[in-house]
Amino acid sequence: MRAMAVAAASLALAAAAQQPPRPQPLLAGTTFQSPEARQMQLDDFANPGLLWVERGQRLWSEPRGAAGKSCASCHGDAGQSMRTAAAHHPRYYPAAGQVLDLEGRINRCVTENEHAPALAWESEELLSLAAYVARQSKGAAIDAPLEAPARDLYEQGRHLYFERQGQLNLACTNCHDMNWGKTLFAERISQGHPADWPAYRIEWQTLGSLQRRLRACYFGVRAELPAFGSQDLLALEVYLAARARGLELSPPGVRK
Amino acid sequence: MILGRIQVPPNVRKGEPFEVRILVQHPMETGYRRDLNGQAIPLHIVDKLVCRVGGAEVFSAELGSGIAANPYMAFYAMADASGEVEVEWRDNRGETGRVSAKFSVA
Numbered sequence: 001m002r003a004m005a006v007a008a009a010s011l012a013l014a015a016a017a018q019q020p021p022r023p024q025p026l027l028a029g030t031t032f033q034s035p036e037a038r039q040m041q042l043d044d045f046a047n048p049g050l051l052w053v054e055r056g057q058r059l060w061s062e063p064r065g066a067a068g069k070s071c072a073s074c075h076g077d078a079g080q081s082m083r084t085a086a087a088h089h090p091r092y093y094p095a096a097g098q099v100l101d102l103e104g105r106i107n108r109c110v111t112e113n114e115h116a117p118a119l120a121w122e123s124e125e126l127l128s129l130a131a132y133v134a135r136q137s138k139g140a141a142i143d144a145p146l147e148a149p150a151r152d153l154y155e156q157g158r159h160l161y162f163e164r165q166g167q168l169n170l171a172c173t174n175c176h177d178m179n180w181g182k183t184l185f186a187e188r189i190s191q192g193h194p195a196d197w198p199a200y201r202i203e204w205q206t207l208g209s210l211q212r213r214l215r216a217c218y219f220g221v222r223a224e225l226p227a228f229g230s231q232d233l234l235a236l237e238v239y240l241a242a243r244a245r246g247l248e249l250s251p252p253g254v255r256k
Numbered sequence: 257m258i259l260g261r262i263q264v265p266p267n268v269r270k271g272e273p274f275e276v277r278i279l280v281q282h283p284m285e286t287g288y289r290r291d292l293n294g295q296a297i298p299l300h301i302v303d304k305l306v307c308r309v310g311g312a313e314v315f316s317a318e319l320g321s322g323i324a325a326n327p328y329m330a331f332y333a334m335a336d337a338s339g340e341v342e343v344e345w346r347d348n349r350g351e352t353g354r355v356s357a358k359f360s361v362a
Contacts, residue, residue: 045261046277046279046328048279050261051259052281054261055259055281202324
């Protein structure tokens with residue numbers, strides 16, 4: 001009986017460890033944007049991110065690499081095959097033996113199946129494909145599975161999220177859990193959800209990935225920037241996806 | 257070929273203004289910036305955009321280095337007969353782009 005109680009308690013603990021503290025209520029990133037930026041994101045013509053979606057749609061059926069295959073050769077109509085795909089990333093791929101985010105997953109297809117050189121981070125081609133694939137998940141609720149290897153990354157991401165960093169000595173949680181909704185200089189602090197990425201950031205004058213946005217936060221607190229595709233950024237992506245579970249995706253976003 | 261988008265209402269009324277919206281994908285690099293290594297980034301902008309309906313010019317724009325990346329333009333036009341709005345532009349490197357959209361007058 002006692003053993004059972006201990007087992008139940010440890011199960012409850014394990015469950016609690018998987019339940020990150022979340023802001024209540026969970027609010028989408030657009031909530032914290034100016035009315036103009038929000039309008040721009042909702043307008044299916046004025047949203048500049050859709051230029052990348054359109055380019056991605058063309059790239060989807062363009063063969064590349066030695067295998068002479070395009071994305072469409074295997075995945076067919078993205079509207080069908082990629083529906084809600086972005087909502088389930090980052091996730092563990094047993095065949096790859098690693099956790100991949102959406103960009104990583106696309107690049108794995110490019111190198112393994114199309115036999116083409118990997119697309120560079122933040123290259124027009126990778127951003128376009130990621131935007132196109134992510135767009136197919138518009139309206140889907142974030143639900144990234146936390147299987148064993150992903151759970152390790154989750155723990156690592158959780159640690160990073162609460163760790164103070166940089167010359168300003170700030171952790172993610174200091175802004176995005178404790179002070180969301182308040183004004184920082186000319187910005188309203190968001191809850192830091194990954195639901196609208198890749199997004200067009202007006203400051204960048206281009207579309208950018210979630211990893212680029214995370215690096216911008218590192219820069220903001222004057223910490224050393226982790227490299228694109230590094231374990232740290234991936235771990236944060238895993239943690240943020242778990243933290244935003246249930247939130248509706250609406251990529252590509254528009255941010256100031 | 258530079259990517260662009262155009263939006264025109266498919267059905268318009270004779271003599272009533274309708275909105276034409278254009279979005280061009282372009283970095284619009286000002287020529288005043290330097291990269292991380294201190295090298296000057298050369299000017300790269302769309303400098304001329306022309307919009308025609310049935311061959312007649314209805315709108316044109318000369319964009320400068322002060323225009324933001326991925327320029328968005330909107331204007332109003334009127335038509336007496338059905339036709340096609342054609343938009344063409346070229347950048348300072350000689351690259352061009354073109355989009356068009358048909359509309360019918362009711």
